[in-house]
Amino acid sequence: MNPTLLFALFAFIFGTIIGSFLNVLIYRIPRKLNFVTGRSMCPHCEHPLSALDLIPIVSFLSLGRKCRYCHAPISWRYPAFEILTGLSFALVALRFGLSVDDLPIVIIGWTLSAILITLSGIDLDTMEFDDGFSIAIALLAIAAIVLTNGPVTWHLVGAFAVSLPMLGIALLTGGFGGADIKLMAAAGLLLGFPNILVAFMLGIIFGSIQAIILLRQGKSGKTMMPFGPHLALGIYLAFLYAPLIIQWYLSFFN
Ligand SMILES: [Zn+2]
Known part of the structure; x- marks a missing residue:
């Protein structure tokens, strides 16, 4: 694989992981919740989320867009912001090189x-x-x-x-x-x-x-x-x- 494309792909995947954390910040900062130590939880049932629930995009799709515990629908905003962060990271990588x-x-x-x-x-x-x-x-x-x-x-x-x-x-x-x-x-x-x-x-x-x-x-x-x-x-x-x-x-x- 072309090294530039490989770097862009790495940047995309890294970006989706960061994007998953940004979703937490977007939810917690306005509510003045601790975003450093507090564990991720479902905003509906407040059940703590496991690592399996937190894989960017994959968890959203594999769980059928529902919380594993209370089955409340998960907003499309979460995977959308993960993809957006991934794309923005990939574009930066493509623009400025490796x-x-x-x-x-x-x-x-x-x-x-x-x-x-x-x-x-x-x-x-x-x-x-x-x-x-x-x-x-x-x-x-x-x-x-x-x-x-x-x-x-x-x-x-x-x-x-x-x-x-x-x-x-x-x-x-x-x-x-x-x-x-x-x-x-x-x-x-x-x-x-x-x-x-x-x-x-x-x-x-x-x-x-x-x-x-x-x-x-x-x-x-x-x-x-x-x-x-x-x-x-x-x-x-x-x-x-x-x-x-x-x-x-x-x-x-x-
Ligand atoms: Zn839930």
């Missing part, structure tokens, strides 16, 4: 994916997410700048390029939540300028598409819609492809 030199950026990409997926799941469930996620991304950014010897100035410009205008809009219209602004400040420090602009543009496009779908379904314009997942997807795609997207965009002007 040499030893690439390892720091691959690990940074995997960590970023895990943080973004967790905050998206929590934002979908509760319409808010903790500043801890943005702090984690800011720390990741500092690690990335040190490890890759990145240009500090452009990372600092990135931290303010989107977050400051968002803060202005929020103060004038209340259009953005504080958590979204802090997320874009931290992501800007990681992605740098101008890549953070790509992340924001993508987030706005994805958010607009969902807003149009909600309006067409007859929801009012005031329906609450979490913006975090859209920004998170924009940040992830910009981390992978911002230079390519900017090149593609500029090609229209030559």
Whole structure:
């Protein structure tokens, strides 16, 4: 098997295992439950889960989408987030390669994916997410700048390029939540300028598409819609492809 594909497959499987843990975080962080030592349990009957119940995707399918103990249906969200994490890890591996030199950026990409997926799941469930996620991304950014010897100035410009205008809009219209602004400040420090602009543009496009779908379904314009997942997807795609997207965009002007 081609070594690149083998690495991507490894990354996918590793990602589904991490994704299974992210499901636990998404469930426990908003409920202020201990997520380090507490054992996994069925959210319906609270029966502790065995290792056999926790194999990503496989357990969900082999158990017929039901809890082994109380037979309550298991949400499709669990395997979906496992697959999503697996795919996001595999894409990072394919994008940044498998040499030893690439390892720091691959690990940074995997960590970023895990943080973004967790905050998206929590934002979908509760319409808010903790500043801890943005702090984690800011720390990741500092690690990335040190490890890759990145240009500090452009990372600092990135931290303010989107977050400051968002803060202005929020103060004038209340259009953005504080958590979204802090997320874009931290992501800007990681992605740098101008890549953070790509992340924001993508987030706005994805958010607009969902807003149009909600309006067409007859929801009012005031329906609450979490913006975090859209920004998170924009940040992830910009981390992978911002230079390519900017090149593609500029090609229209030559
Ligand atoms: Zn159960």
